Amino acid sequence: MTQEAVRVRVRDSNNATEEGDQEFKNTNFLSILATEDRDFLLSATGSQVKISELEGKIVGIYFSANWYPPCKNFTPLLVNAFEEFKSQTPGFEVVFVSCDEDLDAFNNYRACMPWLAIPFSDLNTKKNLNSRFDVEGIPSLIILQPDNYKVDEAIHDGVELLYRYGKQAFPFTKERLQELQEREREKHENQTLMNLLTSQNRDFLLGHSTSKLVPVASLKGKTVGLYFSAQWCFPGVKFTSRLISIYQKIKEVLLGKGGEDFEIVFVSTDHDELSFNLFFGTMPWLALPFNDPTIKNLTKHFDVQWIPSLVILGPDGKTVTKKGRNLVNLYQENAYPFTEARTALLEKQMDEEAKSLPKSKYHVGHRHELTLVSEGSGGGPYICCDCDEQGLGWAYQCMECGYEVHPKCTKSAERPPGSDRQRS
Ligand SMILES: [Zn+2]
Numbered sequence: 001m002t003q004e005a006v007r008v009r010v011r012d013s014n015n016a017t018e019e020g021d022q023e024f025k026n027t028n029f030l031s032i033l034a035t036e037d038r039d040f041l042l043s044a045t046g047s048q049v050k051i052s053e054l055e056g057k058i059v060g061i062y063f064s065a066n067w068y069p070p071c072k073n074f075t076p077l078l079v080n081a082f083e084e085f086k087s088q089t090p091g092f093e094v095v096f097v098s099c100d101e102d103l104d105a106f107n108n109y110r111a112c113m114p115w116l117a118i119p120f121s122d123l124n125t126k127k128n129l130n131s132r133f134d135v136e137g138i139p140s141l142i143i144l145q146p147d148n149y150k151v152d153e154a155i156h157d158g159v160e161l162l163y164r165y166g167k168q169a170f171p172f173t174k175e176r177l178q179e180l181q182e183r184e185r186e187k188h189e190n191q192t193l194m195n196l197l198t199s200q201n202r203d204f205l206l207g208h209s210t211s212k213l214v215p216v217a218s219l220k221g222k223t224v225g226l227y228f229s230a231q232w233c234f235p236g237v238k239f240t241s242r243l244i245s246i247y248q249k250i251k252e253v254l255l256g257k258g259g260e261d262f263e264i265v266f267v268s269t270d271h272d273e274l275s276f277n278l279f280f281g282t283m284p285w286l287a288l289p290f291n292d293p294t295i296k297n298l299t300k301h302f303d304v305q306w307i308p309s310l311v312i313l314g315p316d317g318k319t320v321t322k323k324g325r326n327l328v329n330l331y332q333e334n335a336y337p338f339t340e341a342r343t344a345l346l347e348k349q350m351d352e353e354a355k356s357l358p359k360s361k362y363h364v365g366h367r368h369e370l371t372l373v374s375e376g377s378g379g380g381p382y383i384c385c386d387c388d389e390q391g392l393g394w395a396y397q398c399m400e401c402g403y404e405v406h407p408k409c410t411k412s413a414e415r416p417p418g419s420d421r422q423r424s
């Protein structure tokens with residue numbers, strides 16, 4: 001495409017009407033990288049590189065800022081991928097769209113980036129790119145393919161894909177991503193307790209009495225929770241004490257039943273062995289050894305993005321749910337055995353109970369009136385402001401400030417003194 005064509009399209013997209021937006025979707029995106037007076041990007045050394053030189057390469061638009069730790073964590077990963085793929089066919093180019101606070105920060109950050117950038121002063125283009133690609137958070141990596149750089153075919157989750165698949169995600173084509181998904185599906189279908197939890201040199205887990213080693217094989221036929229957590233993580237510590245009490249209650253109930261059994265395996269991401277020992281010391285269940293290579297594999301296999309996280313495996317070793325933590329918070333020991341059928345039953349019960357809940361109430365700790373909402377009526381996944389845990393489904397929500405609590409956490413609710421609103 002010639003620069004002339006680029007210019008013309010820029011004017012089109014600046015007069016964006018709804019029709020214009022529609023048209024934009026089929027537009028070659030290289031056009032919005034340019035302005036009327038700029039047909040270049042900045043190279044790593046500060047020289048000008050014509051936008052037309054991007055033609056034929058896979059292009060990643062990288063929205064990032066040096067003040068934000070998740071961006072700083074991701075940038076080296078992208079540098080790695082970039083170095084490996086930039087000179088392959090098709091080539092790979094990255095265009096940095098800075099969300100830095102000032103020019104110094106931009107320059108500092110760019111010193112570790114071997115790719116191109118939109119000039120820091122060009123606020124308009126940055127804003128335009130942000131809104132065109134609906135960027136909601138950083139770091140964000142949008143990938144466009146050289147076959148016309150169609151904006152509506154752009155891949156928006158470049159960051160997640162690189163974290164999840166590493167360099168295998170390249171070249172980010174639909175076919176490639178489908179292939180990776182298919183491979184992952186197969187891996188999950190063939191999943192067993194043994195191939196998940198043992199390695200070549202280890203077929204045991206840690207138990208509690210001194211140097212007690214528990215064979216992984218002894219877990220066969222049990223419902224098993226893989227508990228991803230670490231002592232440095234405050235919500236992890238908090239959730240652990242809750243999980244211990246629920247674990248003990250489930251064990252008690254099962255003791256009377258005979259046959260079925262439940263176990264938890266701590267998958268630690270502690271930074272050092274001392275923290276691991278101290279933290280594991282508080283837990284009544286089993287653990288993978290500190291720093292065991294299996295831990296990384298499990299984190300990747302289950303795509304665990306935050307801790308604490310509780311993945312439940314059925315007696316056959318297959319995944320039952322990755323939302324164990326949520327289910328424990330919502331239903332406590334009743335969540336066992338965490339299956340879809342069990343959850344559906346509990347949900348139904350909760351809907352029944354919600355019918356008898358007041359439509360609105362006051363809660364100690366918040367001065368506005370709270371309204372009962374369900375997932376279908378303004379609710380959704382939330383963090384309970386009372387117990388700091390995740391919630392799902394029904395909630396009491398403040399329409400004004402978004403304050404939300406579990407219905408069970410409002411039991412002690414009353415109208416707090418000093419509230420600034422009158423109940424009408
Ligand atoms: Zn709560």
Ligand SMILES: [Zn+2]
Nearest residue numbers: 368398400401
């Ligand atoms: Zn409020």
